[in-house]
Amino acid sequence: MAVTVSIPTILRTHTGGEKSVEANGKTVLEVIDDIESRHGGLKARLVKEEKLHRFVNVYVNDEDVRFSGGLEAEVKDGDSLTILPAVAGG
Amino acid sequence: MARFESLLDTLGGTPLVGLPRLSPTHDVRLWAKLEDRNPTGSIKDRPALAMIEAAEREGTLRRGSTILEPTSGNTGIALAMAAKLKGYGLVCVMPENTSTERKQLLQAYGARIVFSPAAGGSNEAVRRAKELSEANPDWVMLYQYGNPANAEAHYRGTGPELLKDLPTLTHFVGGLGTTGTLVGVGRFLHEAKPDVQIIAAEPRYGELVYGLRNLDEGFVPELYDASVLNGRFSVGAYDALRRTRELLEHEGIFAGISTGAVLHAALAVAEKAAASGKPADVAFVVADAGWKYLSTGAYSGSLDEAAERLDGQLWA
Numbered sequence: 001m002a003v004t005v006s007i008p009t010i011l012r013t014h015t016g017g018e019k020s021v022e023a024n025g026k027t028v029l030e031v032i033d034d035i036e037s038r039h040g041g042l043k044a045r046l047v048k049e050e051k052l053h054r055f056v057n058v059y060v061n062d063e064d065v066r067f068s069g070g071l072e073a074e075v076k077d078g079d080s081l082t083i084l085p086a087v088a089g090g
Numbered sequence: 091m092a093r094f095e096s097l098l099d100t101l102g103g104t105p106l107v108g109l110p111r112l113s114p115t116h117d118v119r120l121w122a123k124l125e126d127r128n129p130t131g132s133i134k135d136r137p138a139l140a141m142i143e144a145a146e147r148e149g150t151l152r153r154g155s156t157i158l159e160p161t162s163g164n165t166g167i168a169l170a171m172a173a174k175l176k177g178y179g180l181v182c183v184m185p186e187n188t189s190t191e192r193k194q195l196l197q198a199y200g201a202r203i204v205f206s207p208a209a210g211g212s213n214e215a216v217r218r219a220k221e222l223s224e225a226n227p228d229w230v231m232l233y234q235y236g237n238p239a240n241a242e243a244h245y246r247g248t249g250p251e252l253l254k255d256l257p258t259l260t261h262f263v264g265g266l267g268t269t270g271t272l273v274g275v276g277r278f279l280h281e282a283k284p285d286v287q288i289i290a291a292e293p294r295y296g297e298l299v300y301g302l303r304n305l306d307e308g309f310v311p312e313l314y315d316a317s318v319l320n321g322r323f324s325v326g327a328y329d330a331l332r333r334t335r336e337l338l339e340h341e342g343i344f345a346g347i348s349t350g351a352v353l354h355a356a357l358a359v360a361e362k363a364a365a366s367g368k369p370a371d372v373a374f375v376v377a378d379a380g381w382k383y384l385s386t387g388a389y390s391g392s393l394d395e396a397a398e399r400l401d402g403q404l405w406a
Contacts, residue, residue, distance in 0.1 A: 009297050010303075067319065085305055087213050089268060
């Protein structure tokens, strides 16, 4: 088992068009690094100065990782990780 | 008090209703704040009126002025009513992928609608409104995403009402759009009762809405203050619809779809509290009723079909 990572349309150029990819890692950063090892370029779009890009939200099982440790947030086998651009509501 | 001088005076003071059937235990209780009981039927009456009154005090808004606002619907409808009663014009920039009822209501109130493209959702409406604002310097853009009067309305109104009606409040769950409700209520509660947890529920839309040209077109409202929040859930259409229907089925409350998303997060929080054996009083916001979403088919047929119909729509 691994982590299922859902990729937004705008970043699929880095995953050969794949909507979702499998990856391994114990933290959000390890998962991103694992994807980066196969799909170069993704990390630079998501991480700026060792932090999540201001306009990128990452959720582990639907919870925003910024409230559970950010890039160091824990990820377990079988979790789903969702990457989404920030959009307005209201 | 049941007598008011005008519709505008009926704002706020909304009921807080217990949900005995959906609450996990006798000690962990859910409470719904019925914001559909506002003058135009949504929580947005609060920030709309507050922003107008702030602009009147500052002198930027005068009789005959035209208000401009990017909105996915409820703020526009609230502004349209207040603008009509106060003698202002209103131009709303609204994404084209919103429910037909919202468009009809805005038109019924006499607002002019400028549609923004579906792809990119409200981000595009904000961008278009900023362009229109530059091209029409005499129009007054209230700008709910960055106007402090938005959060202030909840700091002064929604928050104190909640604490007065439920002094044992432990968690507050609200929808995250402009972020005004959560930032305003959150700031009030952090001062008045610092242990209260503030939880956000944001809609997770279909891919079309996130279809930006590049990541730097992403948008975080200027009002957003993450330090006020303790957690943030992203809830998809399927779960939002499922909870919206449960609220109607078990508690008789006919709410809009965004309320389902908020209830989904509230239940997660309540179940976590129940599992830890701690008593909890979890209050959440019913931002509007279901009337404006009937045409989307949210309340009938299978959940899968209903969720599919919402794909690409701005349902919150």
